[in-house]
Amino acid sequence: MGLRIVAVLAVLMGVTGSPSGTVRPETVSVDITAHPNSVPETAEEPGQNVELGEEEAEEDVMATGELNPNHYPAQRAAKVVQHYLTTRYGSPYRLFGLQRVHSGNAEDVADTGRKYQLEISVHEIISNTTQKCSAEVFFPRGEKQQSPQVQVSCEELLNISTKAQEEALYQQYKMNQSLLSAQNLPDSHGHIEPDMKPLWHLGIVASSFVMLKESTENTLYNMAQVSNITQLATENDQLKFECHTLLHDMVSQEILPWKLLFTWSAAEGVKVLQMEQLPHCHSCEKPPNTD
Numbered sequence: 001m002g003l004r005i006v007a008v009l010a011v012l013m014g015v016t017g018s019p020s021g022t023v024r025p026e027t028v029s030v031d032i033t034a035h036p037n038s039v040p041e042t043a044e045e046p047g048q049n050v051e052l053g054e055e056e057a058e059e060d061v062m063a064t065g066e067l068n069p070n071h072y073p074a075q076r077a078a079k080v081v082q083h084y085l086t087t088r089y090g091s092p093y094r095l096f097g098l099q100r101v102h103s104g105n106a107e108d109v110a111d112t113g114r115k116y117q118l119e120i121s122v123h124e125i126i127s128n129t130t131q132k133c134s135a136e137v138f139f140p141r142g143e144k145q146q147s148p149q150v151q152v153s154c155e156e157l158l159n160i161s162t163k164a165q166e167e168a169l170y171q172q173y174k175m176n177q178s179l180l181s182a183q184n185l186p187d188s189h190g191h192i193e194p195d196m197k198p199l200w201h202l203g204i205v206a207s208s209f210v211m212l213k214e215s216t217e218n219t220l221y222n223m224a225q226v227s228n229i230t231q232l233a234t235e236n237d238q239l240k241f242e243c244h245t246l247l248h249d250m251v252s253q254e255i256l257p258w259k260l261l262f263t264w265s266a267a268e269g270v271k272v273l274q275m276e277q278l279p280h281c282h283s284c285e286k287p288p289n290t291d
Contacts, residue, residue, distance in 0.1 A: 067104035067116075072220065072251075074104035077116035077137040077148075080215045084150040085122065085157075086208035091269060092169055092198035093162035095205070099123040099130055113141040114217065124157045131156045139217050147213045166266035169198055173231070173239055180231040199229050202270065206262045207245045209272040220250040227257070238263035238271075244278075254280070 067074040078101045085096040099121040106116050116137040123130045133154040140146040173180065185200040186192045192200055203226035211221040227244040234240040240263050247256045257278040264270045 064106050064108060067106055069101035069104055073106060073217070074101045074116070074118065076215075076217060076220050077104065077106075077139075078118055078120045078135070079220055080137050080148045080212065081118065081120060081133075081135045081150055081152050082122070083208045083212040083215065083221070084148075085152065085154065086205055087212055087270075089158055090201075090205035090208060091162055091166055092201045092264075093126055093165045094160065095125045095201055096157070097123045097125050102132065109138070111141065114139050122154055122157060124160060126162075127160050129157060129160060133157075145216065148215055150212075163266065170239070170264075170266040179233065181229065182226070183228040185226040185229070200226055202241065202262075202264055203229055203243050203245055205270045206241075206243055206260045206272055207247060207258070209262075209270075210245075210258050210260070210275050211247060213275075218251060222248045222250060224248045224255065234263075238265050238268060256280070 063073060069075075075098075078098050082096050082098045090096065102119040102121065104116060104118045106114055109115050116139075118135045118137065120133055120135060121130055122133050131154055133152055135150065135152040138149040140149070180199065182196050182199050185196055185203065204223050207223040211223065215221060224246040227246060229241055229243040232240040232242055240261070243260045243262065245258050245260060247258060248254075249256060257280075259274075259276045259278055260272060261274040262270055262272045
């Protein structure tokens with residue numbers, strides 16, 4: 001059954017929200033380089049704003065064999081690789097973005113699910129390093145939704161060391177006289193104060209755990225905003241944070257509020273302890289330029 005999809009670049013940056021889940025995104029115009037999780041489905045260069053505009057693509061979502069790398073089936077599977085890399089290796093100083101899908105192939109695996117073989121370019125945002133990577137994404141099939149399974153080879157990007165920066169930030173946060181807190185990262189103008197960017201990046205990493213868990217062949221998630229993030233008191237070496245975040249499913253155009261409890265240290269990385277989807281915000285507007 002054919003599915004008609006209008007492929008459009010969506011860059012959602014400026015939304016505001018509250019812990020109660022009553023949120024109302026605002027219109028924002030920002031450069032894509034400020035938003036590592038919003039990447040065009042086809043990009044000529046890292047950080048370039050590219051609109052696929054009025055071009056329409058007809059492709060069966062469940063197509064097998066060779067896939068058009070610019071159409072949604074390949075893009076959705078590739079986006080899962082980005083979320084996987086961020087959950088495993090992301091930090092306040094290391095974030096991953098999907099730059100380009102070079103090729104893709106899909107096949108049914110008996111009655112257990114579907115497997116995607118991909119060649120993609122992954123961009124490490126902060127060091128501005130790009131590498132072509134091979135990846136395999138398996139979407140399990142069954143009555144109960146299961147997280148996609150990912151294997152990826154990206155050795156060059158993963159060898160980038162940020163341990164010294166992370167340890168310095170960890171010590172700074174741990175020794176602060178007062179607990180940290182921030183709201184609306186980014187704000188309605190797409191702005192983030194420089195000293196708040198590590199908290200924004202931690203929110204991206206924590207949100208990637210949700211986006212990986214919730215991803216299916218019918219979703220395409222971006223992290224839109226950290227509505228608020230608060231450092232909590234802790235007696236061990238792991239810094240603890242409570243975070244309310246807004247996710248954007250570009251397929252359904254829904255803005256989804258989530259509440260996360262996670263820890264972070266330079267030695268252990270981000271570990272999500274709890275994740276809870278909050279009630280849908282029926283008053284939320286669609287982000288601009290996504291129709």
